[in-house]
Amino acid sequence: MKKTFCITLALLFTLALSACDKTPDVSGTPIVSVSDLENHKEQNHSSFTFDATLFSGKLQSCAYAGNGGLLVLADRLYLYDTAAASVLAVTEAPPMYDFEVQPTNDGYILTGLGDDGAMAYIYDSSLSLKREIAINELLREDFVASETGGVAATTDGKKLAIAALGGLYLYDLESENLTTLLDVSQNAETDGIGVSMLNGAAFAGDNNHILFYGRGESIPATNGEDSFCIYGSINMDGGNLKLTKLSDYDIEEMQSSADRLFFPQVFTQNNGKLLWLNRATGITDTLSFSDGDEGRDGVYSSAQGNYVATAVLNNNLTVRIYDVASGELLATEVIENADSTYFYRIPRIYLLDEAKTAVVVLGGSISEIDTLVSTLSF
Numbered sequence: 001m002k003k004t005f006c007i008t009l010a011l012l013f014t015l016a017l018s019a020c021d022k023t024p025d026v027s028g029t030p031i032v033s034v035s036d037l038e039n040h041k042e043q044n045h046s047s048f049t050f051d052a053t054l055f056s057g058k059l060q061s062c063a064y065a066g067n068g069g070l071l072v073l074a075d076r077l078y079l080y081d082t083a084a085a086s087v088l089a090v091t092e093a094p095p096m097y098d099f100e101v102q103p104t105n106d107g108y109i110l111t112g113l114g115d116d117g118a119m120a121y122i123y124d125s126s127l128s129l130k131r132e133i134a135i136n137e138l139l140r141e142d143f144v145a146s147e148t149g150g151v152a153a154t155t156d157g158k159k160l161a162i163a164a165l166g167g168l169y170l171y172d173l174e175s176e177n178l179t180t181l182l183d184v185s186q187n188a189e190t191d192g193i194g195v196s197m198l199n200g201a202a203f204a205g206d207n208n209h210i211l212f213y214g215r216g217e218s219i220p221a222t223n224g225e226d227s228f229c230i231y232g233s234i235n236m237d238g239g240n241l242k243l244t245k246l247s248d249y250d251i252e253e254m255q256s257s258a259d260r261l262f263f264p265q266v267f268t269q270n271n272g273k274l275l276w277l278n279r280a281t282g283i284t285d286t287l288s289f290s291d292g293d294e295g296r297d298g299v300y301s302s303a304q305g306n307y308v309a310t311a312v313l314n315n316n317l318t319v320r321i322y323d324v325a326s327g328e329l330l331a332t333e334v335i336e337n338a339d340s341t342y343f344y345r346i347p348r349i350y351l352l353d354e355a356k357t358a359v360v361v362l363g364g365s366i367s368e369i370d371t372l373v374s375t376l377s378f
Contacts, residue, residue: 048355049085052373054078059371060364062350063110064303066103070350070359071110073099079127082352089127094119100148100256104157111151111160118144118151120160122173133171135162138178142166149200149254154207159236161210163201168212170236181210181238187219193243194219196227200254202261205280209235211261213251216243231263233282249275257305260324264299274299274308276324287322290329294320302351307378309349309358317343319360321351321378331378335360341369 048068052059057075065071065079069088072078073096079089096119099112107124118135135151136143142164144150152161162169168182182188188195198214216230229251232243250269255262263275272292277284289295289310298311305324312318316336323330337343341363348361362372 046354046356047083048352048357048375048377050080050082050357050359050373050375051085052371054080054087058364058367059361059373061098061348061361062359063099063101064103064350064352065101065108066303068352068354071099071101071108077127082355082357089125091123091127091129094121094132098147100152102153102155102157104153104155107157109153109157109160111153113144113147113150118162120151120153122157131173133160135160138162138171139164139169142169146199146253149202149256152202152210152256154203156207159203159207161201161203161212163198163212163214165197168198168201168210168234170210179238181234181236182241188241189219190241190243192219193217193230193245195230195232195243199251202254202256202279204233204282205259209233209240211277211279211282213254213263216245231277246275249273251275255299255301257301257303260301260305262299262301262305262308264295267296270294270296276305287324287327289322290320298346298349300349300351302353304353306353307351307356309351311347311349313343313346315340315343317347317360317362319349319358319376321358331376333358333374333376335362335374337362337372339369341366342372 055072055074055078059074061073062070068083070080072080073093076090077093078087081088096112096114099110102109110121116134120133122131123129144164150163158173160171166184167180170179170181182195184195193216196215196217198212201210201212204211211233213231215227217227218225229246230243234241250266251263252266253264259279261277261279272289272294274287294310297313300309307321308324309319309321316334319333320329321331345365348364350359356378358376360374363369364371
């Protein structure tokens with residue numbers, strides 16, 4: 001059943017944060033209690049409610065926060081419990097365009113691009129900001145260009161993997177030591193494939209090696225051959241480099257879920273298929289959509305990686321939801337609105353595995369209109 005909410009437009013308020021790797025002075029106390037957080041971890045997450053009226057200002061985007069929770073970015077940053085329909089904590093919004101979240105043992109690590117380039121924000125479980133890291137200042141002679149996926153954190157919150165244009169790096173948050181695992185300028189290669197660019201990284205399920213994607217070239221070079229898309233893995237000590245060349249498949253981005261990595265295609269070359277990789281085994285597979293053009297307007301993976309949604313934009317939005325393991329089409333929903341502006345840009349879609357519910361956000365990046373939020377079950 002679809003529920004639609006309109007959120008009042010407000011000016012976006014952001015907190016100016018600067019300097020590399022420092023502990024900031026955070027104003028405001030998160031509204032959270034220990035009992036609320038413990039109840040959130042222990043309760044049944046199969047129930048779901050999204051109450052958009054709890055967030056002040058313009059809702060822009062969300063991210064999975066584990067245990068049925070969402071981090072919601074509006075005029076502030078909210079930790080929202082979808083089962084209890086309540087806000088557990090709220091703090092100042094980081095100045096980021098889009099972000100990803102890695103829940104850790106004692107909090108959350110937010111990564112993404114902002115006004116100061118690639119950033120990592122480290123929060124405790126009550127959204128008290130403990131540390132911020134300007135990634136490009138760490139690298140000095142390299143930089144992260146990817147909007148999402150360029151920086152990833154281990155599940156224990158102790159290390160960051162950084163995929164920059166010129167290399168792959170490992171940053172130890174405890175020792176503050178930066179290690180170069182791959183250097184593109186030093187002919188990073190194996191099995192006749194050389195790495196020419198890196199676009200995204202993620203840790204494998206055991207946190208013992210790093211998975212990545214980018215572009216490569218044949219070694220030795222082949223006359224007339226363009227660079228091609230690659231994915232690969234490497235140990236935390238820089239050893240055991242493995243590279244795979246992709247033929248007729250060009251990766252647009254890498255989406256991380258708990259169990260799988262998803263590689264949506266560049267929209268101009270989309271053929272209605274989605275490559276995914278098992279984070280524990282490294283085995284790849286392909287999900288086929290019901291239409292050959294499907295996926296051009298957005299592909300979205302669930303928190304655990306069991307489900308995938310696609311968006312098809314015309315004068316409305318058609319959302320289709322698939323079971324990844326079986327390939328079955330589970331649900332199709334058409335969302336309409338008299339204001340066609342909502343369909344000028346791709347939406348944001350968030351899938352909660354246990355609740356089997358999707359949150360669809362339209363207009364979050366368009367300042368001239370209120371954000372439209374719909375929920376649907378599958």
